[in-house]
Amino acid sequence: MTERHDILPLVPADIDTYRQPVVYMREDCHVCRSEGFGTQSRIEIEVEGKRIIATLNVITGGDWLPQETAALSNTAWEALALQPGAVGRFSHPEPPVSASAIRTKVYGGRLDDAACRAIISDTIQRRLSDLDLAAFVTSCAGDRLDEAETIALTLAMRDAGVRLDWGRGPVLDKHCVGGLPGNRTTPIVVAIVAAAGHLIPKTSSRAITSPAGTADTMEVMAPVALDQAAMRGVVEAEGGCIVWGGGLDLSPADDMLIRIERPLDFDSEGQMVASILSKKAAAGSSHVLIDMPIGPTAKVRSYAAAKALSDRLQAVARALGQTISVNRSDGSAPVGRGIGPALEAYDVLAVLRRSPQAPADLRERALDVAGALLELVGTNGRQLAGELLDGGKAEAKFMAICAAQGGFTEPGEAPQMQPVNADRAGRITAIDNRRIAKIAKLAGAPGRKTSGVLLRTRVGDTVEIGQPLFEVHAETQGELAWALDFTASRDSPFRVEDAP
Amino acid sequence: MTERHDILPLVPADIDTYRQPVVYMREDCHVCRSEGFGTQSRIEIEVEGKRIIATLNVITGGDWLPQETAALSNTAWEALALQPGAVGRFSHPEPPVSASAIRTKVYGGRLDDAACRAIISDTIQRRLSDLDLAAFVTSCAGDRLDEAETIALTLAMRDAGVRLDWGRGPVLDKHCVGGLPGNRTTPIVVAIVAAAGHLIPKTSSRAITSPAGTADTMEVMAPVALDQAAMRGVVEAEGGCIVWGGGLDLSPADDMLIRIERPLDFDSEGQMVASILSKKAAAGSSHVLIDMPIGPTAKVRSYAAAKALSDRLQAVARALGQTISVNRSDGSAPVGRGIGPALEAYDVLAVLRRSPQAPADLRERALDVAGALLELVGTNGRQLAGELLDGGKAEAKFMAICAAQGGFTEPGEAPQMQPVNADRAGRITAIDNRRIAKIAKLAGAPGRKTSGVLLRTRVGDTVEIGQPLFEVHAETQGELAWALDFTASRDSPFRVEDAP
Incomplete structure (x- = not known):
């Protein structure tokens, strides 16, 4: 009827x-x-x-x-x-069963295992509206998820999608708690660790709000949108890969929650930990190095915040049977010279190729991270990392990985470029990560692969009036003009003070 | 450029x-x-x-x-x-200034006057996204708004739109804390109070999730979409009106927040109080009677909840300079016989016309509310209300108000009707308000004016097998079938138990 x-x-x-x-x-x-x-x-x-x-x-x-x-x-x-x-x-749908779990949390109650599984299941099945998800994210903001809740949420997220099993171990992995333009250590770290004979099946994300994600940068040099079978072939042949994780269905609820979390921009320690570790656990990783840049315009802004986040990461990793190590680093300024997919790829290649122009800070950070990761499964990690990089084995491994992923391509160059010059002399005392990232995005990154910002100076340099501070690279005149307009209309992202 | x-x-x-x-x-x-x-x-x-x-x-x-x-x-x-x-x-917009106020509240801080004004201003200017508003609503859920915050929010909402000034006082008003199908006392109360010579410029809403709002029911009998000037003309001529408030810009943020609150369905005492009293204050009311039905399927489900809500209403009303009184009533079952715009209008008219078939419960409730409201500005309110109703003065006043609003029309009748019969004999011990409301909506209410449910029995009645419990009225065969399908597929909204 x-x-x-x-x-x-x-x-x-x-x-x-x-x-x-x-x-x-x-x-x-x-x-x-x-x-x-x-x-x-x-x-x-x-x-x-x-x-x-x-x-x-x-x-x-x-x-x-x-x-x-x-x-x-x-x-x-x-x-x-x-x-x-x-x-x-x-x-007319029945109300989602997890709505009452969210309600309980909103009113100050706790989430148990069943509640987390219901929320994640309804999230994936799109039974929860955006408003429901916003209420859930809000109810977990700050420190409102305790350790047991964070573990329950992480396990629910891990189990909700595909779980990769590599059949042998250890399986190494790294993750950077975001917020630092140009900090593109991943391709270098994977090349070093795989060259050392370890398994490192790395999945990376594309940019959501930044000028480039690791997958965007890697894609300038080799295909990254591999399916699970192709990824497995690369890892079996070369020990490592650097592929886009978005198509692999690892912790799929994470992407759906991030869609709501990003615009709200609440920091939730519990949700950040669940996001990071559920993805790593689903990828089958047993040993994970967490790179955590700390700085006033980075994601983690203080050592107290870093300590709390590290403690929570360690506790949840233990519950998951993972070994992790947190590498705190300086997050006060961009890393390397390039910001944008191709410009960052140049920096990565310069380090791997031991070019005299290679940015020293990117090289040092990559060695720190690779070394700390190798230390998780052996000794003298930093020394080994240095040897593999300096001896060319990391470069060879990177090229082999690119070949296995579908073939290496040299990054291209943007047709439009204009330098932005210092309007006073002095010493550079700070660079605003967020503003530099915004200029790179207005220039077209990450959609336009060769667009972005190239830093010509660094914190600590002294500059003369008219000396180039950075260059804006763009693929169209319109985007170049737009990025320059924005730059001209605001305070400079470079703080230049009288040299003492 | x-x-x-x-x-x-x-x-x-x-x-x-x-x-x-x-x-x-x-x-x-x-x-x-x-x-x-x-x-x-x-x-x-x-x-x-x-x-x-x-x-x-x-x-x-x-x-x-x-x-x-x-x-x-x-x-x-x-x-x-x-x-x-x-x-x-x-x-690219600048982030709304109130985002940081919402963030503060989400993290457990408090909202001061400036924060409330910023949030309400950005809400009205649509600078906050639905996700931002959901986060705000969530951060205020339960009892998370204290008295001072509730007052600040109410004042901010009141001041954000039009404020009516009637130039004389007292200005009487009523509000029912929703949840009870058929409880259409407003037209009767306005008629009585205006017949007593008082000012009662009543604005009402259309249904959002219910089968009929007062404006929907009134619209069956007279035009309700009056602008401010026309409304003022009616009130000056007759002392009272019953118009749709949606076009008058009274506390406009309220409607925008309700749009987010309804689907989330969190009870926030503070937001409910701010919603009710900001609208009344903007309408220029000085003396307000709050009708609060209490019952397991009503909006307010317990006497403890009613007490807390009443205390908060009193405190905020004092801060606004309003005199209010809360009338707690039985919310365990629908009121009157009809549920749906025209079916409720029949009940209203039957009471005003002193028909022998007039539903006694609707009459008693209307007299209770009108009496309590008259008591706020005088003595012997209940007795005066009874005299005005029984003597026909209320009916005459209602007809005069309808004429002033554009002319009275008798409610129509639905072309489709089918009774739903008892499938067992016994005594009716409960009627589920929410399920009855849903059947009325599936039958087409409030969009179809004559559609809805007509109750043929009440709690306490004894029924035989096959005796009609209620009728479904519809304007199309499809809607009639749909409402009957739903009714047949679920437990009956009527609980029938063995008579003792």
Whole structure:
């Protein structure tokens, strides 16, 4: 009897709503009317046994959506794996079971194992709305997740997606707690550790809010969008890889929570730990080095915050059976010279190739991280790392990994470039990481691979009036102009003070 | 120089995103590319000095949006008051100043006056995203707003929109803390109080999640969408009115917060008090009667909750210079017979007309509320209320108010009706308010004015097998079938137990 009221053919809306499933229906459609759906209703859509919950946006005019048809946002269309001609059945969803777990946490209660598993399961199945997820993230802000809750959340996130098993160990890994432009140690560290004969199947992310993620930089030099089988082939052949983790379904809830966390920008120690370690555990890593830059414009801003975060990471890693080590580093200024995918790739290659122009700070940081990681499974890690880099074995390993991933390419160069010069003489006492990152993004990074910022000076240098502080590289004149406009309209990201 | 990069013509998208401003741009448009906007970016749009912040949804295919054009959701189009041919300037917005106030509250800090004013101002100007608002609502859940914060929030909300001044006093008002289907006392109370010679300029809301709001019910009998001048004319002529408050800009932040609060469904005592009293203060009311039904399926579920809410209401009212009284009533079952705009209007008219079939419970409740309200400004309120109702003065006043609002109309009757019968004999011991409301909504209420549920029995009645418990009224066969399907597929909203 209900068949009359709740069925409509489906078409793609071709609208990217950033992972939020949205269904578009005309206000005069019979399903809206008979079901009493209104804008912002949550609607369950079922197609051949697959179900999602989408938010309704009502079409009030125009003619892009034919009568008696529903259109789905890209995320909804993909989640249901639809083909043209699909027909959906629409109903009012039951409230997600995890809503009461979130409510409990919001009111000051605690999350147990079952609550975490329910929340993560409903997150992945998109049964929770963006508002529900925002409430969950808010209820965990600051230090509101205790150690047991953090462990429960991490385990729930780890178990919710694919778990890689490498069949042997130890499996090494690294993670940098973000916030430092240009700090692209990963390709160097993987090359050194793999050259040492260890397993290091590294998955990296693309930039979300930064001018480049490791996957963006690596992609300038070799393919990174490998599937699980291809990744496994690279690791079996070379011991290591540097691939994009986004397509591998490792801790998939993490990406969905990050989508909500980033714009809210609350620091939640528990959620940060669960995010990092669930991904590492899902990737099958047994020994993980956490690089933690500390500085006023970095993600971790004080030693007290670093200590609390390190303690929580250690406690959760123990519960997961992982060995981790935290490497605290100076996060007061950008690392290397380039900021942007290709410009950072140049720095990486210069270090691996032992070029005289290689940025010394990037080399030292990469050796520190590789050394500390090797120390987790042996002795004299720093010395071994240095030997493998200086002797060319790391370079050879990197080239072999690139070849195995699909072939190495030299990074390109942007057609547009303009230097930004010092407007006073003196000594550079600080560089604002966040502002430099913003200029690189306005110039086109990471979407435009060769765009970004090239630093010509560093903290501690003395400069004359008119001397170039940094260069803006861009692929179009428009983007170059836009980045320069922004630079000119604000205080300089370089603080220049009278030299003593 | 930037003119090249940040300007696009604007067209309406004809998409109702439920008050969330959304801008639709093609992924290949020059503004997206040069500004580095991606899906979910917050974008400031300026047209001739007016600015809003909208969320970007990227169009990835199809041809409904022409190249180099941006489309705006209905809310965004209306907020900018656009005409065809408008051109927008797009930029990255500064983070809203109130984001740090919300952050403070999320981390456990307190909201002072300035913080509340910043949050409410940014809410009204749509500078806060839905995620920001969800975080704010979450941070205030339960009892997390203390008395001083509640007062600060109420004042900020009151001052953010229009404030009506009636030039004389006292100005009487009532508010029902929702959750009870059919409890439509307002038209009767206004008629009685105005017949007593008092000023009662009542504004009411339409249904958000219920089968009928007072404005929906009143609209069956007279126009309710009056502007401020027309409302003032009615009040000056008749002493009272019953109009829709949605178009009057009274405490406009309230509606925007409710949009987020409803789907999250967290009870926040502070936000509920601020919502109620900011609207009453903006409407210029000096003496307010709060009707508070208490019951297991009502909004307020226990006497302890009622006590806490009453105390908070009294404290905030004192700070606003208002006199209030809280009338606690039985919220265990629906009131009257009809649930749905026209069916409730019948009950209202039956009481005003002293029909022998008038529902006694609705009459008693209306007299209780009117009496308690009259007591706030005099003595023997309950007796006076009874005399005005029984003597026909309330009916005459109601008809005069309807005439002044644009003319009285008798409510219509639904073309489709089917009774739902008892499947066992016994005594009715409970009726589930929420389930009855849902059946009425599935039948089409409040969108279809004559649709809804008519109760044929009440708690305490004894029934035989096959005796009608309630009727479903609908305007279309499809909606009737849908409501009956739902009814048949669940436990009955009526609990029938063996008569002792």
